[in-house]
Amino acid sequence: MIDLPPPLALARDTHPVPDGTGLAWEPKWDGWRAALARTERGVALFARSGRPIGNSFPELEAAGAALPVGTVLDGEIVVWRGGQLDFAAVQRRGLTRASRAPALARSAPASYVAFDVLATGGGDMRARPWEERHVLLEQLLAPVGPPLQAGLATRDRTVALGWYEDLAAAGVEGLMTKPARAPYRAGLASGWRKTRHATLTDALVLDVAGPRAAPTTARVRLAGDGGRVVDVAVPPPLRRVLAAARAQAGEGAVPVELRVGTGRHGTVRFVRVRGDLTLPGG
Missing domain, CATH: 3.30.470.30 (DNA ligase/mRNA capping enzyme)
Structure with a gap:
């Protein structure tokens, strides 16, 4: 046993x-x-x-x-x-x-x-x-x-x-x-991966936290979700991109794209900065 x-x-x-x-x-x-x-x-x-x-x-x-x-x-x-x-x-x-x-x-x-x-x-x-x-x-x-x-x-x-x-x-x-x-391995060494149901949605960056030139967290307002405001981590490759976009917008609201989980977890993930989009309230 x-x-x-x-x-x-x-x-x-x-x-x-x-x-x-x-x-x-x-x-x-x-x-x-x-x-x-x-x-x-x-x-x-x-x-x-x-x-x-x-x-x-x-x-x-x-x-x-x-x-x-x-x-x-x-x-x-x-x-x-x-x-x-x-x-x-x-x-x-x-x-x-x-x-x-x-x-x-x-x-x-x-x-x-x-x-x-x-x-x-x-x-x-x-x-x-x-x-x-x-x-x-x-x-x-x-x-x-x-x-x-x-x-x-x-x-x-x-x-x-x-x-x-x-x-x-x-x-x-x-x-x-x-x-x-693969054998059964405990913890994250298992090699198992999970893909939850999610949808892509647009949002506006209202504020950021972290270094000015490479913010680590963004406070965003989701479009089409009752104006819900959440904090989302900014992936390292996109931090300077977001900083540049905010500087170009005069540090105003910047459109971004997020992946939002549709299950009970509702995980929100930062996907990209939307330079091709203007959202109401920007």
Whole structure:
């Protein structure tokens, strides 16, 4: 049996969806990342931080008892409502006292979408390549069934891009890209990358912070979003470009283009300075 709780793999943000040989893709589920371990003493669930959370999800503990002793999975706890992922429901369940867990399990039942197997039968599987681990994962979970299930995965980027578009309406955050021949590595050494749904939008730079000749942060007002004002980091290659544009505009409002996440994270990223655009309020 591997040490519990196990350190989990992490993913770097990237856009667009990576392309290339030797890659695999999975949907990025919107829930709580968790390791599920079937031990001789029962079933344990751990949040990504290592905190035990099994008492909050008794139905997943019960389902995990069908797994072979010594199995450790990596996956996501999700709640479906009306065919859509409900992150708020997962969060409520995970943060509510254990005495209410059985009632919440009936009103907002959780599922565990497993996307990796770290161990089974007591044997450590992490040195095996992803493609072998995923086949093993499907074999382990096929006789178990919901609420434990293996997540979707493909080696066909066209199929993955179809998921990226089609599953957004169900609340799926985007895509995960993984090296198919790589072992399971904890932290950002995993080689995993995540691409969340995002849209490009125009904005006005109202003010900046940092060195005058190379500002590091810009305060911007988004167009078409109720005039929302946010602070966004300026990438190093664009800092002098932004400074020059502001100097040319007499340090007035400068149009820029941003990438805004459409999921619950709503991450805002600086894309470029728009010298070809004049926005109202500039």
